[in-house]
Amino acid sequence: MELSNYAEVIKKLTTLYYEPDFNRWLEQLTEAETKSTRFLIKMEVKRLAAPTRRILDFRQRANSDVKAYECDGILHYINPPEIKLLETLLGQYQGHYTLGIYEHILAYHQSERRKPAAERVVAVMDPAAQFTVEPVQYASYFTRNEERMHYSSGIKLRFGDRLVDAMTSDISTSGIKVKIDKDHNIAVGSLVSVNFVSLRQEYANHLLRDFFTYKLMGIDEEAKCDYLRLMRIDDNNELDIFISKLITQNKSKYKVNVRYQEENVVVKGYEQFFLPRMSGLPLYVTDDDKPVLSYLLLNENNRGVYDYWVNEESKSQLEACWQTPWMQALLQAQQRIETTIYSFYYSQNGRLCFYAADALSLATSGLKALFLSFACQRPNFRVFKLSLTPSVFDENKHLLDAESQQQPLGTRTLAALQNIRWVGLLQDITNENILSDYKAYTQQGSDFNQLHQYRLPVANQSAVLSQFKFVQLRKEARFSYKTAIIASNAERSMKGWSNDFSTEGLQIELEEPLDVLIGQRIYLELPMLQKLSNKVVLVDLPYSVVGCNKANTVLHLQIAGDKDNHIGCQFFNLLISSNKDKLKSMPERSQSPGVTAVLRNMYCHNLATVPLYIHKVNNSYQVDRIGISRNKNSLLPLFELFGQPEAPYNLYPLFADSCIKAVFDEALAGLESTYRPWQQVLYITVAASDGKVNTRFENDLSDDHERRQFVSHSLQKGAFFAIQLMLSRTGRPDMEYIEKELNYVSHYAVHRAKKLEDELWSVRGVVDLIDVSAELLYRLGLRRMR
Secondary structure (H helix, E strand, O other): OOHHHHHHHHHHHHHOOOOOOHHHHHHHHOOOOOHHHHHHHHHHHHHHOOEOOOOOEOOOOOOOOOEEEEEOOEEEEEOHHHHHHHHHHHHHOOOOOEHHHHHHHHHHHHHHHHOOHHHOOOOOOOOOHHHEOEEEEOOOOOOOOOOOEEOOOEEEEEEOOEEEEEEEEEEOOOEEEEEEOOOOOOOOOOEEEEEOHHHHHHHOOHHHHOOEEEEEEEEEEOOOOEEEEEEEOOOOHHHHHHHHHHHHHHOOOOOEOOHHHHHHHHHHHHHHHHHHHOOOEEEEEEEOOOEEEEEEEEOOOOHHHHHHOEOOOOOEOHHHHHHOHHHHHHHOOOOOEEEEEEEEEEEEOOEEEEEEEEHHHHHHHOOHHHHHHHHOOOOOOEEEEEEEEEOOOOHHHHOHHHHHOOOOOOHHHHHHHHOEEEEEEEEEOOOHHHHHHHHHHOOOOOOHHHHHHHEOOOOOOOOEEEEOOOOOOOOOOEEEOOOEEEEEOOOOEEEEEEEEEEOOEEEEEEOOOOOOOOOOEEEEEOHHHHOOOOOOOOOOEEEEEEEEOOOOOEEEEEEOOOHHHOHHHHHHHHHHHHOOOOOEEEOOOOOOHHHHHHHHHHHHHOOOOEEEEEEEEOOEEEEEEEEEOOOOOOOHHHHHOOOEOOEOOEOHHHHOOHHHHHHHHHHHHOOOOOOOOEEEEEEEEEEOOOOOEEEEEHHHOOOHHHHHHHHHHHHHHEEEEEEEEEEEEOOOOOOOOOHHHHHHHHHHOHHHHHHHHHHHHOEEEEEEEEEOHHHHHHHHOOOOOO
16 A cells, blocks of 8 residues: 555654554544554554664765754754754654654755755854854763663652652662653752652552652753652662662663763763873862972873973972962962963072062062063073862762772872862963063163072972873883983084983973974983993984974984984983883873872863864864863853853854864874874954954964054953963873773663764864963053953
8 A cells, every 4th residue: 555645644643643642643533544554554653753763964965064963862963954854853753853753854855965056945054053062071970889770650749738740761779860740840959759659550569658758959851841850868778679670670671871871981081082181280289287289190291391390300399389478379369360470490500490480479579570581581481371279179079080990099198188278280381472572571780689589499399290091102101300411413502401301312401592403413412411321422412303392492302313323222221221210200100090080080170271172074173072160261251152052162263264273174184192282372352342253373463563453452342362272183092991981881772882982083183272361461561451
């Protein structure tokens, strides 16, 4: 029989399939038909109304207007008209994604493709719509000690003097999710008594005659109903046993709810891409009698921030900053702090003398011009952004990751971690424009002795150094070590220090710039290390320049020639093998993985920058995830400007100019996962009058005058931001880190686990966004409009 003659009847009945009186509608709409015809119509309706997990993915067939759209946990790739059609059909099918919807949209897509381009339906979209991104909330881990199963069963709710019928959506020993009509008027936090009326009829268990007390923890609102999240608060061991057996016996029949573990995979997976590549150095300050820097969290990219402060005895002077009056004054505020720290050092009788001050202290002391005039003449002048957030240790939150990885902490270690009062981040924001701008502060005949109040005392190194656990990408270990060097090219020689070394390379820092190019050969002399060996001569050691900063004062070197015959390679091999207990590997193994897990979790609760994630989709890059935390970042308001209630974060201010995305793509294509981050500073203006966005890379502004003019005009127009972009290429995902959660999801929902894996494997890069607006305005002597 040809069912096409009944297309309208089938369409009508399909939308009514989930109604309680479906059979009455079936009889009414097919009353003139024979029983066999009615049976065939019913079977076709049942087929079309069946739930499906089929994915609509038109990326290979359509043009660039295809975008990701999630529906019921399924990620589709369809264009705006198809999104609109899907939303309309879901409304007709009471929110159920069915085989009929899938076939309808597929047929619509195919019919549109057959039309000439001029006749196709084009949805007029907001220009910002394509830049919505999905948030990944750091540290939002869920831990469950029991399984939760999707289970629909009738219950009665009693609150106040009301008794209401409802249905469970899922169930566990500690809680239930309940579907209820929207007119329930139950407030979050209320106590609700629950009677499992349907289970009592099915299992005839005397226990189920009672009401059990639950607390309403939250409400998920839908179009036609609400879902109440209830947590059981009474203690009834018999009910625990009954529900546990119910779940165990029905696992093959009903789906186990793996949503929480899926979210854990997403959060931990994305954290693990970013944290080992972030450029800032997380700091942890404890407070007994006075604040002390007690913990540091290291990775490959931020190790340079730590190494900058290491003196000739391999002790960190960063801790000495916490002994200064200006730092103690900052911490008295007991509120979130963002400031700029200026620092430099010089060599005196073979010892390094460090000077450091924050922006506020320099401004109030009247020594800003004097300090910066001396500092900017030093090749090791650095500008850091320091962010500090008050933090209270919470075992329920901060121990989750350590406990889930079965990394217990000793009593003394736990007590030390509980004393952490501040969590912060130190970021090197130095660039060539900063250096050139501060040279305007140069003064003649100034008294350097006035700056002695900013000289750092020699600190005893007591801070615990921990490292992020991550997939090691380097082929050999590097070691942090400062020793005197002399670097020479064909024209001149220059004194300096090593920052780190490996058997096949070094990073060195010079007192003055050396005119070199990538690939050029230079020669090193190691006068202090020469005292350790009489067997080899550490002079004229050939190295190739493989990287340098724009000031040509920090050089990354690799041995030139055959490593088997290279004197430097042989010497460092022997030095490393003979001093394994003394040398500090980069990164070092944390003495306690549990401590690292806690520190990682504490920082994730206080994220100080905004990470973006770049995925490879077909042959193009897409930025479609943003990292957030409970700690409000100063950049998030910028990305909320063009957000919508259903998609609060939008990157339109960043990518309104398509050239910015092109620069990102080109930079990412040229990076390797072992390279240091590519960086640029981007100026963004959002006009208060019409929301128009104007973006310019700082280096595209021709001179200091044009930069100042751009910033001044931007401050007059509306919101202005200066953002330092740190782009890193990612390697393979660290599947070992999320193995436990992923295996759990895979056990109950293989297709969902596969989807999560595919998403993580498609990540190609991360961008660390750092708000440097305050430093720029301080440098230029400008202020925001009130």
